[in-house]
Amino acid sequence: FAAALLGEFYKFAGRVTTIYVACQAFVLVASARNPHIVREFFSDKTHPLNLAIFRVVYFLTLFPRVKLHDVQNFSTTPKELWVAPPGLGWFIDILPQSETFVTVAYGFFAVACFAGLIGMCTRTACIMATCTAFYLLGVPQFFGKINHYNHIIWVGALLSVSRCSDVLSVDSIWRSLRSPTVPERPEPANVYSVPLRIVLLFLGLIYFFPGFSKYVVSGPEWILSGNLQSRMLLASVRAKGQSPRPGQFPVL
Numbered sequence: 001f002a003a004a005l006l007g008e009f010y011k012f013a014g015r016v017t018t019i020y021v022a023c024q025a026f027v028l029v030a031s032a033r034n035p036h037i038v039r040e041f042f043s044d045k046t047h048p049l050n051l052a053i054f055r056v057v058y059f060l061t062l063f064p065r066v067k068l069h070d071v072q073n074f075s076t077t078p079k080e081l082w083v084a085p086p087g088l089g090w091f092i093d094i095l096p097q098s099e100t101f102v103t104v105a106y107g108f109f110a111v112a113c114f115a116g117l118i119g120m121c122t123r124t125a126c127i128m129a130t131c132t133a134f135y136l137l138g139v140p141q142f143f144g145k146i147n148h149y150n151h152i153i154w155v156g157a158l159l160s161v162s163r164c165s166d167v168l169s170v171d172s173i174w175r176s177l178r179s180p181t182v183p184e185r186p187e188p189a190n191v192y193s194v195p196l197r198i199v200l201l202f203l204g205l206i207y208f209f210p211g212f213s214k215y216v217v218s219g220p221e222w223i224l225s226g227n228l229q230s231r232m233l234l235a236s237v238r239a240k241g242q243s244p245r246p247g248q249f250p251v252l
Helices: 002-033 037-043 048-065 068-075 099-118 122-142 150-160 170-178 190-218 227-238
Strands: none
Touching (some): 002 037, 002 190, 037 190, 099 122
Protein backbone atom coordinates (compact mmCIF):
# COMPACT_ATOMS: atom_id res chain seq x y z
CA PHE A 1 0.00 0.00 0.00
CA ALA A 2 2.81 2.40 0.93
CA ALA A 3 4.57 1.73 -2.37
CA ALA A 4 1.37 2.38 -4.33
CA LEU A 5 0.74 5.59 -2.39
CA LEU A 6 4.31 6.75 -3.01
CA GLY A 7 3.94 5.97 -6.70
CA GLU A 8 0.78 8.05 -6.91
CA PHE A 9 2.57 10.89 -5.15
CA TYR A 10 5.46 10.79 -7.62
CA LYS A 11 2.98 10.73 -10.49
CA PHE A 12 1.14 13.72 -9.05
CA ALA A 13 4.36 15.66 -8.45
CA GLY A 14 5.59 14.89 -11.95
CA ARG A 15 2.39 16.19 -13.55
CA VAL A 16 2.43 19.39 -11.50
CA THR A 17 6.08 19.94 -12.40
CA THR A 18 5.31 19.41 -16.08
CA ILE A 19 2.60 22.07 -16.01
CA TYR A 20 4.88 24.45 -14.12
CA VAL A 21 7.71 24.01 -16.62
CA ALA A 22 5.29 24.46 -19.54
CA CYS A 23 3.96 27.71 -18.05
CA GLN A 24 7.46 29.01 -17.41
CA ALA A 25 8.49 28.15 -20.97
CA PHE A 26 5.47 29.98 -22.36
CA VAL A 27 6.27 33.08 -20.30
CA LEU A 28 9.93 33.04 -21.36
CA VAL A 29 9.11 32.63 -25.05
CA ALA A 30 6.45 35.34 -24.95
CA SER A 31 8.78 37.70 -23.08
CA ALA A 32 11.61 37.05 -25.51
CA ARG A 33 9.42 37.89 -28.49
CA ASN A 34 7.95 40.99 -26.83
CA PRO A 35 9.44 42.13 -23.49
CA HIS A 36 6.57 44.55 -22.94
CA ILE A 37 3.76 42.10 -23.69
CA VAL A 38 2.14 42.35 -20.24
CA ARG A 39 2.26 46.15 -20.16
CA GLU A 40 0.87 46.39 -23.69
CA PHE A 41 -1.87 43.91 -22.82
CA PHE A 42 -3.27 46.29 -20.22
CA SER A 43 -2.24 49.64 -21.71
CA ASP A 44 -3.83 49.35 -25.16
CA LYS A 45 -6.74 51.68 -25.74
CA THR A 46 -10.11 50.75 -27.20
CA HIS A 47 -13.29 52.57 -28.17
CA PRO A 48 -16.02 52.84 -25.49
CA LEU A 49 -18.46 51.25 -27.93
CA ASN A 50 -16.63 47.92 -27.54
CA LEU A 51 -17.25 47.86 -23.80
CA ALA A 52 -20.85 49.00 -24.26
CA ILE A 53 -21.55 46.22 -26.77
CA PHE A 54 -20.04 43.73 -24.33
CA ARG A 55 -22.42 45.03 -21.64
CA VAL A 56 -25.42 44.46 -23.92
CA VAL A 57 -24.27 40.95 -24.88
CA TYR A 58 -23.58 40.10 -21.24
CA PHE A 59 -27.09 40.92 -20.06
CA LEU A 60 -28.64 39.18 -23.07
CA THR A 61 -26.67 36.10 -22.03
CA LEU A 62 -27.19 36.40 -18.28
CA PHE A 63 -30.98 36.66 -18.17
CA PRO A 64 -31.86 33.32 -19.86
CA ARG A 65 -29.22 31.57 -17.74
CA VAL A 66 -31.53 31.70 -14.71
CA LYS A 67 -34.46 29.27 -14.88
CA LEU A 68 -37.05 30.47 -12.35
CA HIS A 69 -38.97 27.17 -12.18
CA ASP A 70 -35.78 25.18 -11.51
CA VAL A 71 -34.60 27.52 -8.76
CA GLN A 72 -38.05 27.42 -7.13
CA ASN A 73 -37.98 23.63 -7.12
CA PHE A 74 -34.52 23.56 -5.59
CA SER A 75 -35.42 26.15 -2.94
CA THR A 76 -38.38 24.10 -1.66
CA THR A 77 -36.34 20.91 -1.26
CA PRO A 78 -35.87 19.90 2.40
CA LYS A 79 -32.61 21.15 3.90
CA GLU A 80 -31.68 17.55 4.81
CA LEU A 81 -31.12 16.89 1.09
CA TRP A 82 -28.85 19.89 0.57
CA VAL A 83 -25.15 19.18 0.03
CA ALA A 84 -22.90 22.20 0.44
CA PRO A 85 -19.85 22.68 -1.79
CA PRO A 86 -16.53 22.32 0.06
CA GLY A 87 -16.10 25.08 2.63
CA LEU A 88 -19.66 26.41 2.35
CA GLY A 89 -21.47 24.27 4.90
CA TRP A 90 -22.12 27.33 7.05
CA PHE A 91 -23.85 29.03 4.13
CA ILE A 92 -26.77 26.58 4.15
CA ASP A 93 -28.06 27.91 7.46
CA ILE A 94 -28.26 31.52 6.27
CA LEU A 95 -29.33 30.91 2.65
CA PRO A 96 -33.02 31.90 2.28
CA GLN A 97 -35.14 28.84 1.49
CA SER A 98 -38.46 30.10 0.19
CA GLU A 99 -40.25 29.97 -3.14
CA THR A 100 -41.59 33.46 -2.46
CA PHE A 101 -38.10 34.81 -1.81
CA VAL A 102 -36.87 33.22 -5.05
CA THR A 103 -39.74 34.79 -7.00
CA VAL A 104 -39.07 38.25 -5.54
CA ALA A 105 -35.33 37.92 -6.18
CA TYR A 106 -36.05 36.89 -9.76
CA GLY A 107 -38.23 39.98 -10.23
CA PHE A 108 -35.36 42.24 -9.11
CA PHE A 109 -33.02 40.23 -11.30
CA ALA A 110 -35.21 40.68 -14.39
CA VAL A 111 -35.52 44.43 -13.81
CA ALA A 112 -31.77 44.75 -13.26
CA CYS A 113 -30.97 42.83 -16.44
CA PHE A 114 -33.30 45.02 -18.51
CA ALA A 115 -31.86 48.20 -16.97
CA GLY A 116 -28.33 47.00 -17.58
CA LEU A 117 -29.21 46.06 -21.14
CA ILE A 118 -30.43 49.55 -22.03
CA GLY A 119 -27.86 51.25 -19.79
CA MET A 120 -30.27 52.91 -17.35
CA CYS A 121 -28.85 53.46 -13.84
CA THR A 122 -26.20 51.09 -15.11
CA ARG A 123 -23.97 50.86 -12.06
CA THR A 124 -26.89 50.15 -9.74
CA ALA A 125 -28.34 47.68 -12.26
CA CYS A 126 -25.03 45.80 -12.49
CA ILE A 127 -24.74 45.55 -8.71
CA MET A 128 -28.35 44.37 -8.34
CA ALA A 129 -28.00 41.85 -11.18
CA THR A 130 -24.76 40.50 -9.68
CA CYS A 131 -26.24 40.07 -6.18
CA THR A 132 -29.49 38.47 -7.33
CA ALA A 133 -27.68 36.23 -9.84
CA PHE A 134 -25.32 35.14 -7.06
CA TYR A 135 -28.35 33.91 -5.11
CA LEU A 136 -30.41 32.50 -8.00
CA LEU A 137 -27.47 30.71 -9.60
CA GLY A 138 -26.09 29.69 -6.23
CA VAL A 139 -29.09 27.77 -4.88
CA PRO A 140 -28.78 24.89 -7.43
CA GLN A 141 -25.14 24.41 -6.39
CA PHE A 142 -26.16 22.86 -3.05
CA PHE A 143 -27.34 19.51 -4.35
CA GLY A 144 -24.14 17.61 -5.06
CA LYS A 145 -23.50 18.92 -8.60
CA ILE A 146 -21.51 22.10 -9.06
CA ASN A 147 -21.99 24.02 -12.31
CA HIS A 148 -18.96 26.08 -13.23
CA TYR A 149 -20.43 29.39 -14.33
CA ASN A 150 -19.00 31.51 -11.53
CA HIS A 151 -17.22 33.69 -14.10
CA ILE A 152 -20.64 35.12 -14.97
CA ILE A 153 -20.83 36.61 -11.48
CA TRP A 154 -17.26 37.91 -11.77
CA VAL A 155 -18.09 39.73 -15.00
CA GLY A 156 -21.18 41.36 -13.46
CA ALA A 157 -19.11 42.64 -10.54
CA LEU A 158 -16.47 43.91 -12.97
CA LEU A 159 -19.04 45.81 -15.06
CA SER A 160 -20.40 47.46 -11.93
CA VAL A 161 -17.08 49.30 -11.46
CA SER A 162 -16.43 49.99 -15.15
CA ARG A 163 -17.50 52.80 -17.46
CA CYS A 164 -19.62 50.52 -19.64
CA SER A 165 -22.43 53.06 -19.97
CA ASP A 166 -20.51 55.96 -21.52
CA VAL A 167 -22.11 55.20 -24.88
CA LEU A 168 -25.04 53.14 -26.17
CA SER A 169 -27.04 53.73 -23.01
CA VAL A 170 -29.85 55.76 -21.51
CA ASP A 171 -27.35 57.12 -18.99
CA SER A 172 -25.21 58.64 -21.74
CA ILE A 173 -28.24 60.31 -23.33
CA TRP A 174 -29.32 61.67 -19.97
CA ARG A 175 -25.82 63.03 -19.26
CA SER A 176 -25.65 64.77 -22.63
CA LEU A 177 -29.03 66.42 -22.00
CA ARG A 178 -28.07 67.58 -18.52
CA SER A 179 -24.57 68.76 -19.46
CA PRO A 180 -24.23 69.91 -23.06
CA THR A 181 -20.48 70.35 -22.51
CA VAL A 182 -19.97 66.60 -22.04
CA PRO A 183 -18.53 65.08 -25.26
CA GLU A 184 -21.13 63.03 -27.11
CA ARG A 185 -18.53 60.54 -28.31
CA PRO A 186 -15.80 59.71 -25.79
CA GLU A 187 -12.41 59.02 -27.26
CA PRO A 188 -10.74 55.58 -27.11
CA ALA A 189 -9.10 55.13 -23.72
CA ASN A 190 -7.47 52.64 -21.43
CA VAL A 191 -10.45 52.63 -19.03
CA TYR A 192 -12.52 50.88 -21.70
CA SER A 193 -9.96 48.24 -22.62
CA VAL A 194 -8.88 47.12 -19.15
CA PRO A 195 -12.27 45.56 -18.20
CA LEU A 196 -12.30 43.61 -21.47
CA ARG A 197 -8.76 42.37 -20.85
CA ILE A 198 -9.70 41.30 -17.33
CA VAL A 199 -12.62 39.33 -18.79
CA LEU A 200 -10.10 37.49 -21.00
CA LEU A 201 -8.14 36.62 -17.86
CA PHE A 202 -11.35 35.36 -16.23
CA LEU A 203 -11.95 33.03 -19.18
CA GLY A 204 -8.36 31.86 -19.02
CA LEU A 205 -8.71 31.02 -15.32
CA ILE A 206 -12.03 29.23 -15.86
CA TYR A 207 -10.50 26.96 -18.50
CA PHE A 208 -7.04 26.57 -16.97
CA PHE A 209 -7.93 25.09 -13.59
CA PRO A 210 -10.33 22.38 -14.87
CA GLY A 211 -7.65 21.37 -17.38
CA PHE A 212 -5.02 21.50 -14.64
CA SER A 213 -7.16 19.28 -12.40
CA LYS A 214 -7.84 16.76 -15.18
CA TYR A 215 -4.16 16.44 -15.99
CA VAL A 216 -3.04 16.20 -12.36
CA VAL A 217 -5.66 13.58 -11.45
CA SER A 218 -5.85 11.54 -14.66
CA GLY A 219 -2.79 12.46 -16.65
CA PRO A 220 -2.82 11.93 -20.42
CA GLU A 221 -5.23 9.02 -19.95
CA TRP A 222 -8.04 11.58 -19.78
CA ILE A 223 -7.74 12.07 -23.54
CA LEU A 224 -5.79 8.99 -24.71
CA SER A 225 -8.05 6.37 -23.11
CA GLY A 226 -11.68 5.58 -23.86
CA ASN A 227 -12.81 8.50 -21.73
CA LEU A 228 -13.70 10.76 -24.66
CA GLN A 229 -15.78 8.03 -26.28
CA SER A 230 -17.61 7.50 -23.00
CA ARG A 231 -18.32 11.20 -22.72
CA MET A 232 -19.64 11.30 -26.30
CA LEU A 233 -21.93 8.37 -25.53
CA LEU A 234 -23.16 10.15 -22.41
CA ALA A 235 -23.87 13.31 -24.43
CA SER A 236 -25.80 11.24 -26.97
CA VAL A 237 -27.90 9.66 -24.21
CA ARG A 238 -28.65 13.05 -22.66
CA ALA A 239 -29.65 14.38 -26.08
CA LYS A 240 -31.98 11.37 -26.51
CA GLY A 241 -30.15 10.21 -29.60
CA GLN A 242 -30.30 13.57 -31.36
CA SER A 243 -26.53 14.04 -31.33
CA PRO A 244 -24.12 11.84 -33.38
CA ARG A 245 -22.94 8.63 -31.75
CA PRO A 246 -19.27 7.58 -31.68
CA GLY A 247 -20.19 4.34 -33.46
CA GLN A 248 -21.20 6.34 -36.52
CA PHE A 249 -17.61 7.53 -36.87
CA PRO A 250 -15.25 4.55 -36.46
CA VAL A 251 -12.19 6.72 -37.03
CA LEU A 252 -13.03 8.66 -33.87
